[in-house]
Amino acid sequence: MGASGTALETSDSATSDSATSDPRAPESRTPASARRQRQAGQGSWWNGLPGLVYLVALVLLPLFIILVYSFLSRAKLGVGVKWQFTLTPYTELLYSESLSGGRSFDPTYLQIIANSFWYALITSVVCLVLAIPIAMWLATRPPERRTALVFAVTIPFWTSLLIRTYSFIIILNDNGPINGALRGIGLIDEPISMLYTPFATVVGLVYTFLPFMILPIYASAERFDFRLAEAAYDLGAGKWTVLRRVVLPSVRPGVIAGLVLVFIPALGSYLAPELLGGGKSSMIANVIAAQFGASRNWPFGAALSVLLLVITLLVLIIFAIVAKRASRAAGRGGWEALL
Amino acid sequence: MTELDAPAGATTRRGTARRARRGVGAGLRDFPTFRAVSYLVFAFLYLPLVFVVAYSFNSNRVVSVWRGFTFSWYAEVLGNDDIQRALINSLRIAFIATIVSVILATGLAIGLLTMARAGRTFAWTLIGAPLIIPEIVFAIGTLALFVQSRVPLGVNAITLAHIAFCIPFALLPIRARLRGVDPAVYEAAADLGANEWTIFRRITMPLLAPGIVAGALLAFIISLDDFIVSYFLAGPGGTTLPVYIFGMIRNAITPGVNALSTLMLVASILIVSLSYLLTRKRR
Numbered sequence: 001m002g003a004s005g006t007a008l009e010t011s012d013s014a015t016s017d018s019a020t021s022d023p024r025a026p027e028s029r030t031p032a033s034a035r036r037q038r039q040a041g042q043g044s045w046w047n048g049l050p051g052l053v054y055l056v057a058l059v060l061l062p063l064f065i066i067l068v069y070s071f072l073s074r075a076k077l078g079v080g081v082k083w084q085f086t087l088t089p090y091t092e093l094l095y096s097e098s099l100s101g102g103r104s105f106d107p108t109y110l111q112i113i114a115n116s117f118w119y120a121l122i123t124s125v126v127c128l129v130l131a132i133p134i135a136m137w138l139a140t141r142p143p144e145r146r147t148a149l150v151f152a153v154t155i156p157f158w159t160s161l162l163i164r165t166y167s168f169i170i171i172l173n174d175n176g177p178i179n180g181a182l183r184g185i186g187l188i189d190e191p192i193s194m195l196y197t198p199f200a201t202v203v204g205l206v207y208t209f210l211p212f213m214i215l216p217i218y219a220s221a222e223r224f225d226f227r228l229a230e231a232a233y234d235l236g237a238g239k240w241t242v243l244r245r246v247v248l249p250s251v252r253p254g255v256i257a258g259l260v261l262v263f264i265p266a267l268g269s270y271l272a273p274e275l276l277g278g279g280k281s282s283m284i285a286n287v288i289a290a291q292f293g294a295s296r297n298w299p300f301g302a303a304l305s306v307l308l309l310v311i312t313l314l315v316l317i318i319f320a321i322v323a324k325r326a327s328r329a330a331g332r333g334g335w336e337a338l339l
Numbered sequence: 340m341t342e343l344d345a346p347a348g349a350t351t352r353r354g355t356a357r358r359a360r361r362g363v364g365a366g367l368r369d370f371p372t373f374r375a376v377s378y379l380v381f382a383f384l385y386l387p388l389v390f391v392v393a394y395s396f397n398s399n400r401v402v403s404v405w406r407g408f409t410f411s412w413y414a415e416v417l418g419n420d421d422i423q424r425a426l427i428n429s430l431r432i433a434f435i436a437t438i439v440s441v442i443l444a445t446g447l448a449i450g451l452l453t454m455a456r457a458g459r460t461f462a463w464t465l466i467g468a469p470l471i472i473p474e475i476v477f478a479i480g481t482l483a484l485f486v487q488s489r490v491p492l493g494v495n496a497i498t499l500a501h502i503a504f505c506i507p508f509a510l511l512p513i514r515a516r517l518r519g520v521d522p523a524v525y526e527a528a529a530d531l532g533a534n535e536w537t538i539f540r541r542i543t544m545p546l547l548a549p550g551i552v553a554g555a556l557l558a559f560i561i562s563l564d565d566f567i568v569s570y571f572l573a574g575p576g577g578t579t580l581p582v583y584i585f586g587m588i589r590n591a592i593t594p595g596v597n598a599l600s601t602l603m604l605v606a607s608i609l610i611v612s613l614s615y616l617l618t619r620k621r622r
Contacts, residue, residue: 048450051443062480167387268473
């Protein structure tokens with residue numbers, strides 16, 4: 001999972017600003033004012049109350065508990081916490097405590113945070129490079145085939161993330177089909193070790209999040225007026241100039257939305273580094289999981305979670321500033337196109 | 340139509356004919372290499388799944404070295420008691436999570452229509468939160484909540500957590516249906532003397548039904564396929580199918596993993612296709 005919540009929200013308010021601007025939403029033809037009025041039989045806001053209460057209890061409350069835990073002490077046996085205020089979980093991010101009690105600077109966790117950023121960034125860029133051609137290609141297919149093709153892009157998303165990630169263990173291992181094929185054509189004698197490397201982690205991440213880049217860019221490209229491109233050709237521009245100067249600027253909202261939808265969940269990924277990285281490319285999520293598992297340091301795991309949440313929010317805010325319209329496109333092309 | 344399916348290396352003559360048929364300048368819409376890249380991306384999206392399925396029929400114990408064709412891994416997997424228990428856990432969790440999340444999501448979809456602006460913003464933030472919060476944080480947060488409030492870990496704990504992140508998936512198709520309803524039908528029903536409950540039962544529900552079924556199907560696969568949250572909340576007795584598969588991957592990968600994975604892939608793809616057909620037909 002993992003993608004844009006604010007995208008959902010803004011896409012909702014967007015329909016009231018521009019009720020008919022989205023050609024794929026004929027339902028929005030009803031004037032916003034008519035829909036919002038309290039009418040007989042339409043139900044009322046309290047129908048949503050049980051759902052809201054549930055989400056407060058099982059989404060908001062867990063986050064609050066994590067925040068509280070991050071300021072508490074480590075329990076003796078490791079499971080749970082000791083109710084004693086401390087800032088140690090946060091100082092542990094930068095310093096390690098030796099047995100004698102002395103503190104020394106320890107870049108281990110900074111390195112892991114930096115790694116996570118680096119992997120998420122590479123993943124976003126690779127997804128972008130792959131997604132622009134296919135999004136443009138999809139947008140130029142005849143409408144009746146377009147829907148089926150877009151659905152084909154989303155299908156892998158609906159299959160188990162665990163199985164999708166696992167499939168790369170089969171593909172990338174020393175005896176796997178890639179090494180087999182390379183050996184078969186005589187390109188290599190010894191297998192190339194690809195599994196349990198940062199490379200494998202990034203491949204897994206790209207595979208997981210590629211649909212999140214394709215869909216919003218496609219949503220933007222679908223609305224692109226190709227007469228603009230034709231005008232540019234008439235004025236003597238070549239294919240690549242048209243792509244760079246006319247097409248790409250118009251799909252920019254989709255690109256930015258795609259970057260949000262890929263970068264954020266990639267940053268918090270657990271399975272790809274866990275299964276494919278082989279401990280050599282741990283990301284923040286793996287360290288968090290370890291604190292709640294073998295390392296038995298819940299407050300430190302909570303502090304790392306708070307850090308991850310703060311980073312997620314900051315990235316969202318930065319992207320929101322970069323392009324206000326992007327989140328709207330994310331709503332249309334991301335989750336709404338998926339569902 | 341078939342001309343459109345022509346691969347990148349189609350002859351120029353066919354290419355010209357295609358362009359002519361699609362109108363003057365239509366060929367200008369195609370950028371060089373984009374078609375080829377698209378085919379490669381589709382291959383990239385599907386080949387990993389194809390390999391899992393193909394190797395599930397491999398008679399060799401070494402997973403990715405092909406020896407011969409066999410169905411024996413399926414027999415072994417389906418006859419395994421632990422896997423059967425995990426399957427029952429998974430199905431039980433998915434069924435209950437689906438029913439509860441669909442009821443809550445239907446209420447939310449209806450409630451959102453008449454909520455004040457501030458309430459709507461708050462509601463959407465809450466609904467979207469499970470999608471944007473890193474899943475590991477959601478998992479350990481729920482774990483902390485349950486340990487703190489002494490809720491025993493296991494099947495019930497997993498169900499409670501699954502309901503929360505199934506809500507957004509159940510909600511969107513229901514909401515799409517609801518927004519397509521012309522408010523005049525409610526007025527008409529009210530004018531003809533129907534009360535609120537009758538309108539809900541006889542008008543709203545039948546109109547929403549396809550959205551509700553589509554939402555339920557999506558919630559069901561999201562719950563069935565979830566690994567991370569289930570893994571942290573499983574406790575000793577709450578092993579679900581994905582948690583079991585993770586254990587198999589961790590300990591010793593046999594083609595049995597592929598057989599089990601193939602069954603899960605087939606289930607997911609069938610369910611999502613059904614949901615797709617239900618929602619797309621009317622658009």
